[in-house]
Amino acid sequence: MPPIFDRIYATVARIPSGRVATYGDIALHLGMPQGARTVGWAMRKCPHGLPWHRVINAQGKSSLRGEARERQYALLAKEGVGAGIGGRIDLEQYRWQEI
């Protein structure tokens, strides 16, 4: 059984282009309904090659600050994921369903 970190990274790596997942979704998928913070904590490391930009919070917004935040929205926009008013992404439309 690999560390929780690896399982989180493996799940993030499976998120298809043009789709997004929330920290809570990933945590739930790994069997930790209340482990959203752990997912965020793990994402701090952000291993190279991981689609980190496809992970957002339950509010449909980026949890990053400063330039990293803008960078995330830019990458998502390039994949067709548009942010609405207030930089909010429509989870109903872009949420990764096959998780």
Added chain:
DNA sequence: TGCGTGACTTGAC
């Protein structure tokens, strides 16, 4: 072994 910390979440006001 114990405590602080963070890219969270949800329910009240």
Added chain:
DNA sequence: CGTCAAGCCACGC
């Protein structure tokens, strides 16, 4: 719809 507070998890020191 914005802000606040409390709950929850794993890791590092």
